[in-house]
Amino acid sequence: xxxxxxxxxxxxxxxxxxxxxxxxxxxxxxxxxxxxxxxxxxxxxxxxxxxxxxxxxxxxxxxxxxxxxxxxxxxxxxxxxxxxxxxxxxxxxxxxxxxxxxxxxxxxxxxxxxxxxxxxxxxxxxxxxxxxxxxxxxxxxxxxxxxxxxxxxxxxxxxxxxxxxxxxxxxxxxxxxxxxxxxxxxxxxxxxxxxxxxxxxxxxxxxxxxxxxxxxxxxxxxxxxxxxxxxxxxxxxxxxxxxxxxxxxxxxxxxxxxxxxxxxxxxxxxxxxxxxxxxxxxxxx
Amino acid sequence: xxxxxxxxxxxxxxxxxxxxxxxxxxxxxxxxxxxxxxxxxxxxxxxxxxxxxxxxxxxxxxxxxxxxxxxxxxxxxxxxxxxxxxxxxxxxxxxxxxxxxxxxxxxxxxxxxxxxxxxxxxxxxxxxxxxxxxxxxxxxxxxxxxxxxxxxxxxxxxxxxxxxxxxxxxxxxxxxxxxxxxxxxxxxxxxxxxxxxxxxxxxxxxxxxxxxxxxxxxxxxxxxxxxxxxxxxxxxxxxxxxxxxxxxxxxxxxxxx
Numbered sequence: 001x002x003x004x005x006x007x008x009x010x011x012x013x014x015x016x017x018x019x020x021x022x023x024x025x026x027x028x029x030x031x032x033x034x035x036x037x038x039x040x041x042x043x044x045x046x047x048x049x050x051x052x053x054x055x056x057x058x059x060x061x062x063x064x065x066x067x068x069x070x071x072x073x074x075x076x077x078x079x080x081x082x083x084x085x086x087x088x089x090x091x092x093x094x095x096x097x098x099x100x101x102x103x104x105x106x107x108x109x110x111x112x113x114x115x116x117x118x119x120x121x122x123x124x125x126x127x128x129x130x131x132x133x134x135x136x137x138x139x140x141x142x143x144x145x146x147x148x149x150x151x152x153x154x155x156x157x158x159x160x161x162x163x164x165x166x167x168x169x170x171x172x173x174x175x176x177x178x179x180x181x182x183x184x185x186x187x188x189x190x191x192x193x194x195x196x197x198x199x200x201x202x203x204x205x206x207x208x209x210x211x212x213x214x215x216x217x218x219x220x221x222x223x224x225x226x227x228x229x230x231x232x233x234x235x236x237x238x239x240x241x242x243x244x245x246x247x248x249x250x251x252x253x254x255x256x257x258x259x260x261x262x263x264x265x266x267x268x269x270x271x272x273x274x275x276x277x278x279x280x281x282x283x284x285x
Numbered sequence: 286x287x288x289x290x291x292x293x294x295x296x297x298x299x300x301x302x303x304x305x306x307x308x309x310x311x312x313x314x315x316x317x318x319x320x321x322x323x324x325x326x327x328x329x330x331x332x333x334x335x336x337x338x339x340x341x342x343x344x345x346x347x348x349x350x351x352x353x354x355x356x357x358x359x360x361x362x363x364x365x366x367x368x369x370x371x372x373x374x375x376x377x378x379x380x381x382x383x384x385x386x387x388x389x390x391x392x393x394x395x396x397x398x399x400x401x402x403x404x405x406x407x408x409x410x411x412x413x414x415x416x417x418x419x420x421x422x423x424x425x426x427x428x429x430x431x432x433x434x435x436x437x438x439x440x441x442x443x444x445x446x447x448x449x450x451x452x453x454x455x456x457x458x459x460x461x462x463x464x465x466x467x468x469x470x471x472x473x474x475x476x477x478x479x480x481x482x483x484x485x486x487x488x489x490x491x492x493x494x495x496x497x498x499x500x501x502x503x504x505x506x507x508x509x510x511x512x513x514x515x516x517x518x519x520x521x522x523x524x525x526x527x528x529x530x531x532x533x534x535x536x537x538x539x540x541x542x
Contacts (some may be wrong), residue, residue: 172371175341180388181361190388194375271375271416 061241069245076230081249083226084215087143088257091150092211096204098151099158106159107166107192120159128152128214132221139222146218146226153214154207161203165196198272201265208261212254227253288440288472289315289338294347296333306497307333310347313491313500315440318470322487324477324529326538330498331476332368335444338474339365351440361389364433366446370425372417378428379404379413385436396435403431407461423454434465441473448478456514459485463512484525485512492529494536501532 043063049055050062057065070077106113128149135145169192177191219228227246234242265272296308307330315321323331336342338349340356349356372381379400386396404413407427417425426446433441443462447455459482466473466486477483483490490504506525508516516522533539 170371172367172369173373175336175339175359176365176367176371177388178341178359179339179361179363179365180385181359182388186388190384191373194373197375269375271418 058238058240061244065241066244066248069241070249073242073245077227077245077249080225080227080230080246081253083223084212084219084228084250085253087146087150087215087218087226088211088253090143091147091214092154092208092257094147094151095154095158095207095211099155099203100162100200103159103162103166104188104192106163108188113163117163120156124156129217132217135218136222141222141224145222146215149218150211150214153210153217157206157210158200158203161199161206162196165199165203166192168199169195197269201261201269204261205258205265208257209254211257212250216250286317287314288317288319288352289313289474290350290353291334291338292348292350294334294337294344294349296330296337296342297345308337308344309497309499311498311500313503315472315474316488318472319489320466320473320475320487321489321491322475322477322483323491323493324480324483325493325498326478326495326533328498329493329495331478331493332444333498335365335442335474335476339363339442360440362438363440363442364436364438366426366430366433366441366443368445368448370417370422370429372425372429372432374417377414377416378409378420381417381428382413382432382435385432389436391436399437400431400435403434404428407431423450423458426450427458430462439471441471443473443475445476445478447482455482460513462486467511480526480529481517484508484522484529485516490525490529492532494532494538501536502528504528 047062047064050060061069106116131152132145132149135148139145139148173191173195174187177187182190215226216228216231219226220232223229227250231243231246231250234240234246291311291313294308294311295306298305298307311330311334313321323334325331333342337344338356340349340359343357351360372378373384376384379397382400382403383393383397385391386393386400401413404410407430409424409427409431412420412424412428417428420428426449430446433443447458450458462475463486475483475486484504484506488505490506492501492504493499494501504525507521508519508525530539
């Protein structure tokens with residue numbers, strides 16, 4: 001998206017700017033309103049199906065009792081959510097900190113890319129879930145294996161998208177920079193990095209939705225607290241109500257991480273975000 | 286004084302399948318303060334010629350020299366305008382122009398004033414704070430011309446800069462460029478596929494034919510220095526345009542009906 005779609009050459013000799021969008025006739029709802037209504041509708045249907053169909057609560061409890069359970073067990077849930085979020089945040093941050101410089105190095109030297117990139121791709125064919133038990137063997141119980149699994153799951157999409165971003169610099173921009181006699185460092189900081197930022201954020205967004213998954217997988221096998229661990233326990237006790245309550249909380253956590261990234265992107269790339277205001281793909285890739 | 290000497294220049298691009306002879310034994314000079322147009326159909330190696338003169342690509346054989354020094358690396362005392370505007374989307378218009386000064390470590394305050402002056406003269410007054418995507422195609426290209434001029438280079442290379450513009454904007458930009466050249470007397474290599482544009486602007490017009498890219502003829506139209514659109518009615522203008530058309534017809538680029 002860096003070679004931005006040019007506006008069609010509007011009638012312009014007088015130096016008029018491109019005309020503004022025609023005013024909307026409908027009052028504008030926040031963009032998220034639609035999905036919130038749909039979600040609420042889903043809960044209503046779920047509630048109705050369970051109540052009308054007399055589904056036993058040990059198979060599928062109605063959402064109302066799930067929400068009540070979240071409320072009544074809020075201390076327990078908050079504590080475990082906190083534990084999970086530490087792993088999510090640390091693993092996610094680690095993946096960002098490692099992936100972007102790695103992609104930057106790959107992008108600078110073609111031979112490194114040719115050597116390392118195939119290995120990276122090959123490494124992704126190993127199911128990370130299957131690695132989790134090994135992590136326990138190597139790093140024991142606790143935070144470290146959780147962070148590492150989160151990291152392993154998040155890091156690939158960031159590397160790939162960042163690399164695409166660094167590669168997206170057109171020949172003309174490169175030439176323009178060279179005709180100004182820029183140093184390699186300036187070529188990187190002033191041209192490659194800004195051009196890559198939209199792709200970097202795209203990769204981080206994908207990773208942000210995976211971060212919670214990574215932490216939960218880690219907690220399945222290598223933890224004694226956290227939402228993932230409590231999910232396993234609740235399943236073992238056939239406490240479907242708590243299981244679903246935890247799933248709801250996990251999903252909220254995932255949305256939260258995504259939202260934080262989205263806000264950062266808006267702040268960092270006003271020129272990019274404003275260009276795709278009606279782009280559906282913008283919200284969730 | 287001669288500034289750019291292009292001596293027996295050939296460029297062959299090798300692809301996996303075959304060799305593309307983009308330029309074949311081109312010899313040409315650009316004098317101090319001279320405006321040289323290169324006109325030819327697409328695929329005649331015009332853009333290649335520009336990238337070789339700017340030192341961004343290197344010839345297969347032959348040589349380009351600037352002020353007597355052979356070009357072996359990208360030259361920097363130059364302003365380049367590409368076919369596309371190549372504006373950086375993440376920088377505002379003013380900051381796109383100012384990147385020249387920043388990268389060349391020139392005095393910010395001085396060049397900021399110059400950049401604003403250039404934006405004013407090209408009708409972009411008040412648009413300095415806008416991002417490129419908020420501008421129309423013509424305004425974007427004007428901003429990129431400002432960027433090519435802000436550091437006051439003595440040589441200007443323009444590769445079909447008005448190719449993507451509508452006819453009216455284009456005519457206005459041609460007049461602006463002519464005024465600018467009269468005022469500053471930069472050496473300009475101007476590449477175009479528009480015959481009238483080439484003749485209108487230039488001291489000399491280099492006519493190129495494709496496959497391989499060769500110089501068919503170099504025409505000196507002998508038009509008065511200061512020009513406006515009325516010049517298109519004088520016989521010398523018509524003669525020069527007619528001659529170029531004849532060359533293109535003889536080589537089968539233009540068909541006579």
